[in-house]
Amino acid sequence: MRQTIRVSTLAVACVAAIVAVGARPGPEQTPSPLAAGATPPPWAYPVNPPGTRTPRPPDDGTRQRVPGSARAFTLTELRDLFNIADWHPDDHPPMPEVVAHGRRPDLFGCGYCHLPNGFGRPENSSVVGLSVAYIVQQMADFKNGTRRSAEPDMGPPAAMIRVAQAATDEEVRVAAEYFASIPTAPWIRVVETETVPEIVVSRGMLVPVEGGETEPIGRRIIELPEDLARTELRDAASGFVAYVPRGSTARGEAIVEGETGAVACGVCHGSGLAGVGPVPALAGRSPSYTVRQLYDLQSGVRDGLWADLMKDVVATLSLDDMIAIAAYTASLDP
Ligand code: HEC
Ligand code: HEC
Numbered sequence: 001m002r003q004t005i006r007v008s009t010l011a012v013a014c015v016a017a018i019v020a021v022g023a024r025p026g027p028e029q030t031p032s033p034l035a036a037g038a039t040p041p042p043w044a045y046p047v048n049p050p051g052t053r054t055p056r057p058p059d060d061g062t063r064q065r066v067p068g069s070a071r072a073f074t075l076t077e078l079r080d081l082f083n084i085a086d087w088h089p090d091d092h093p094p095m096p097e098v099v100a101h102g103r104r105p106d107l108f109g110c111g112y113c114h115l116p117n118g119f120g121r122p123e124n125s126s127v128v129g130l131s132v133a134y135i136v137q138q139m140a141d142f143k144n145g146t147r148r149s150a151e152p153d154m155g156p157p158a159a160m161i162r163v164a165q166a167a168t169d170e171e172v173r174v175a176a177e178y179f180a181s182i183p184t185a186p187w188i189r190v191v192e193t194e195t196v197p198e199i200v201v202s203r204g205m206l207v208p209v210e211g212g213e214t215e216p217i218g219r220r221i222i223e224l225p226e227d228l229a230r231t232e233l234r235d236a237a238s239g240f241v242a243y244v245p246r247g248s249t250a251r252g253e254a255i256v257e258g259e260t261g262a263v264a265c266g267v268c269h270g271s272g273l274a275g276v277g278p279v280p281a282l283a284g285r286s287p288s289y290t291v292r293q294l295y296d297l298q299s300g301v302r303d304g305l306w307a308d309l310m311k312d313v314v315a316t317l318s319l320d321d322m323i324a325i326a327a328y329t330a331s332l333d334p
Contacts, residue, residue: 135172194245221288
């Protein structure tokens with residue numbers, strides 16, 4: 001009972017703090033345990049190796065199909081950033097214009113990267129399970145340059161920033177209301193393992209090497225499509241599997257629950273880490289995305305209006321802590 005009162009008081013304090021930070025100038029950068037010569041982990045920030053950009057297969061006009069959909073699209077239709085191919089229109093509310101078509105020349109339809117149902121991919125982000133207020137604030141942070149990526153060469157976050165710069169307040173509001181209205185569902189299967197398929201970055205995404213061997217997972221999370229062919233066709237009904245090091249989910253749980261000295265994350269992120277008001281959900285989301293955010297927050301390149309609330313939380317995390325946290329949060333029901 002006392003615990004409950006304490007937690008709910010803090011939750012209120014947290015939301016009050018969010019409102020308050022708006023007025024303050026940013027504090028000095030916290031010295032980060034990753035700072036000394038650290039480079040962003042390439043498995044979380046995939047970049048096409050120079051000169052190896054895999055050409056896209058040419059469109060021979062064949063109409064592609066995926067299981068469970070009566071629709072058919074050519075590769076050219078599937079690649080249209082301003083007319084998003086929607087395999088499963090009955091799985092989500094009707095897409096508003098900004099999500100389905102965007103606006104030429106710079107506002108790609110949100111549904112292209114985040115998929116029509118907002119479930120997203122490891123190289124971008126899920127945008128379901130988030131509140132309108134949170135989405136609106138993130139769009140503002142991307143637009144005003146306070147939310148950047150620790151890996152400027154990674155294409156998708158750079159594209160997200162250009163999209164946010166192109167979007168009007170009204171377009172942001174409509175997109176935010178759309179994504180916030182969609183119920184979440186499991187999308188990522190977390191598997192603890194010692195070995196993973198050999199991987200390569202292809203068109204900005206981790207994929208298994210064709211005919212490749214397996215190799216030790218080491219200190220990485222390897223998040224791969226459950227079905228590469230369906231993911232390449234941008235099928236929003238085919239999810240992902242995240243391979244994580246053995247023992248990482250239990251270690252992540254201990255950190256998240258505050259057993260290792262950190263503030264319990266649920267104080268702000270809510271019970272089951274499902275999000276509270278403007279504080280984002282963490283449960284069931286891409287662990288590659290989560291590691292990128294913890295790393296970006298710690299290195300200070302993500303420094304939007306509400307980022308101060310995370311500064312102390314991330315200040316002392318090691319990369320292994322981030323891997324453990326992300327493995328655990330991804331394994332929770334969204
Ligand atoms: C070109 C691909 C692309 C398009 C189009 C796109 N996004 Fe994104 N979006 C991204 C990527 C990549 C990220 C994650 C950035 C990172 O990892 O730091 C992201 C992140 C976000 C986030 C942050 C989620 C969070 O939990 O903080 C929001 C909100 C968002 N996008 C909204 C939108 C909206 C609204 C639109 C349409 C107006 C849109 N995006 C269009 C690629 C895209
Ligand atoms: C004092 C409140 C507070 C606590 C405690 C807290 N967070 Fe956060 N967290 C926030 C807020 C607010 C944001 C949004 C930051 C922003 O807008 O830039 C956030 C953002 C995040 C994000 C980025 C999510 C996204 O969608 O991009 C991650 C990941 C995260 N927190 C993980 C954690 C973990 C793990 C813990 C516990 C170890 C934790 N947080 C504890 C308030 C908190």
